[in-house]
Amino acid sequence: MMAKPVYILNGPNLNLLGQRQPEIYGHETLADVESMCRRAAAGLGLDIRFHQSNAEHQIIDWIHEARQGADGIIINPAALTHTSVAILDALNACDCPVLEVHISNVHRREAFRHHSYVSLRADGVIAGCGTQGYVLALERLATLLGRQHSDSRRG
Known part of the structure; x- marks a missing residue:
């Protein structure tokens, strides 16, 4: 049976990554993040579909x-x-693993950012690791999917 791709979905304003509030989100662009994800996914034996929408x-x-x-x-x-309760409802209709990623540590920011509807469905949440959080999410997803991968950081 052929493996299906992993969807990496990015919400509003992430198209401005690298330009908008670089002191919070860093200087990498969304294209940089996509390239990083493609490299990491290839090393994990995963295929990705990378999307962003406002x-x-x-x-x-x-x-x-x-x-x-x-x-x-x-x-x-x-x-x-x-x-977005609507995004939560859509995710609740999915049986596949869901990982939530945030570039910044939302818990060190404004109080309204401390609540996540998506977390009610997510199998894991990665926040505050910068864009590396996407790679961490891919590694975790590979583990959840039972995929073997080589990682030079692990013995």
């Missing part, structure tokens, strides 16, 4: 697509984290 309905459509066509979802819902 539109909630588009993210929901990708989650619906992933229900049948993905081995897992990694999602950085950005500001929709704190507001």
Whole structure:
């Protein structure tokens, strides 16, 4: 049976990564993050579909697509984290593993950022690790999927 891809979904304003608030989000662009994810995924034997949208309905459509066509979802819902019951409902309709990623440590920021609807469904949450959080999520997903991978950091 052929493995399905992993969907990496990015929410609003992440298209401005590297330009918007670099003191919080860093200087890497979303294209840099995608390249990093593609390299990491290849090393883990994973195929990815990398998407970003500022539109909630588009993210929901990708989650619906992933229900049948993905081995897992990694999602950085950005500001929709704190507001979107609709994204939570879409994720609840998926049986595959879901990992939530945030570049910044949302718990060190404004109080409204401390609540995540997505966390109610996520199998894991990675926050405050910068863009490396995406690679950590791919590594965790590979583990959840039972994929073997070589990692020079581990003995």
